[in-house]
Amino acid sequence: MKTQSPRETPVRALEFETDERLLIEAAQRDPLRFAELYESNFERVYAFVAYRVRDREEAQDLTAEIFHQALASIQRFEWQGKPFAAWLLGIAARVLADRWERLGKRLEVPGDEVEEAAIAAVVEQRAMLFQLVEALPADQRQVIIRRFVDQRSIREIAQELGRSEGAVKQLQFRALQTLRSHMRGRYV
Numbered sequence: 001m002k003t004q005s006p007r008e009t010p011v012r013a014l015e016f017e018t019d020e021r022l023l024i025e026a027a028q029r030d031p032l033r034f035a036e037l038y039e040s041n042f043e044r045v046y047a048f049v050a051y052r053v054r055d056r057e058e059a060q061d062l063t064a065e066i067f068h069q070a071l072a073s074i075q076r077f078e079w080q081g082k083p084f085a086a087w088l089l090g091i092a093a094r095v096l097a098d099r100w101e102r103l104g105k106r107l108e109v110p111g112d113e114v115e116e117a118a119i120a121a122v123v124e125q126r127a128m129l130f131q132l133v134e135a136l137p138a139d140q141r142q143v144i145i146r147r148f149v150d151q152r153s154i155r156e157i158a159q160e161l162g163r164s165e166g167a168v169k170q171l172q173f174r175a176l177q178t179l180r181s182h183m184r185g186r187y188v
Contacts, residue, residue, distance in 0.1 A: 020040075020083065020084055021079055023036050023037055023040075023084075024037065024074070024077060024079065024084055027074050028075055028077070031071060031074070034070075034071050034074060037070075037084060038067055041085050041088055042067075045063055045067070045085070045089065046059060046060075046063045048089055048092050049062045049063050049066070049092055049095075053099070062092075062095055062096065062099065063092075066092045066095050067088075070087075070088055070091055073091075081142070082141075082142070083145070083146075083149075083150060085149065085150065086145045086149050086150070089149055090130060093126060093130055097126055128182075129179065129183065132182050132183070133145070133179065136175050136178060136179075139161075139171055140172075140175035141175070142161065143161075143171040143172050143175060144172065144175045144176075144179075147172060154168050154169060
C-alpha cells in the first residue's frame with residue numbers, strides 16, 4: 001500500500017494554509033516579516049519570470065520589481081484561501097505585461113504596425129485571461145490555479161479539496177471550457 005507524503009495529506013494542506021496565512025498577517029503588521037514570504041516564494045516567482053524573458057539579469061530585475069510591488073501592496077492583500085504564490089504570480093503577469101508593452105513601444109519601427117498590434121493583442125489576451133480566471137466560480141478557480149499555477153496533479157488537487165479525481169477533472173474541464181468560450185468570443 002502506497003503511503004502519502006506529508007505534502008499530499010489534507011491535514012498538511014490545512015497546516016500549510018494556516019502557516020501561510022499567519023505569515024501574511026505578520027507581514028501586514030510588520031514589513032520586516034515579508035522576508036519570510038519572499039524566501040518561501042522566490043524560486044517559483046523567479047522561475048515564472050525567467051521562463052518568459054529568457055535573460056537572467058532581466059529576470060532578476062523583474063523578480064525584484066514584483067516583490068517590491070508585493071511588499072508595497074501587502075496591506076491590500078485579502079486572504080481568499082488561495083496560495084500567496086497565486087497573488088504574486090498575478091503581480092508577475094502584470095509586470096511582464098507592462099514590460100512587453102514597453103518593449104513593444106521601444107522596438108517600434110515606422111511601418112511596423114503589424115508587430116505592435118501582435119504584441120498588444122498578446123498583452124490584452126493575457127490580461128483578459130487573468131480576469132476571466134478570477135471570475136470563475138470558486139471551486140473551478142481553485143482547480144485552475146492549483147493545476148496550472150501551482151502545477152499540482154489531479155490527484156493532489158483531489159486530496160487537497162477532499163473530492164474525487166473525476167470531480168476535479170470535471171471542474172477543470174468546465175473551467176477550461178468557460179475560459180475557451182470567453183476567449184474565443186473575443187479573439188476569433
